[in-house]
Amino acid sequence: MGAGVTEVFADSRGHFYGEGFGLVLDRLSAQPTVQEAERSRLHAAENKLATSSRPGELQKAARIRRLNLGRVKLDARRVKGPAEVKRRIFEAMCNVLRSRPDGLVMEDLSRMRGRTKSRNLSRVVSRWMR
Numbered sequence: 777m778g779a780g781v782t783e784v785f786a787d788s789r790g791h792f793y794g795e796g797f798g799l800v801l802d803r804l805s806a807q808p809t810v811q812e813a814e815r816s817r818l819h820a821a822e823n824k825l826a827t828s829s830r831p832g833e834l835q836k837a838a839r840i841r842r843l844n845l846g847r848v849k850l851d852a853r854r855v856k857g858p859a860e861v862k863r864r865i866f867e868a869m870c871n872v873l874r875s876r877p878d879g880l881v882m883e884d885l886s887r888m889r890g891r892t893k894s895r896n897l898s899r900v901v902s903r904w905m906r
Contacts, residue, residue: 794868
């Protein structure tokens with residue numbers, strides 16, 4: 777992926793900790809955009825059908841609202857993503873501490889938020905814990 781978002785930690789000896797972290801961030805950053813686009817399309821269809829005077833279309837609008845626009849799965853997904861990011865960071869930190877480093881240096885990536893070369897990288901960086 778590049779730009780230093782592929783793993784959680786790297787030490788001066790060339791060891792990487794939390795490899796594959798970038799793939800998790802990619803997946804988590806792409807998921808909401810695809811799903812929100814579909815939800816927006818369903819909201820538009822539901823709104824159009826809800827204003828109809830035909831009973832069949834009103835029933836269809838109610839079914840769309842009841843079966844496709846619920847918040848339970850959406851809210852669960854919004855909790856699971858950050859929990860997975862935290863778990864991977866803590867797991868990588870445990871592995872770093874097991875190797876008994878002489879010192880730790882951290883980089884502040886909060887300034888990168890929204891200021892990267894691509895929209896996708898900005899989205900990925902925004903998933904990092906600050």
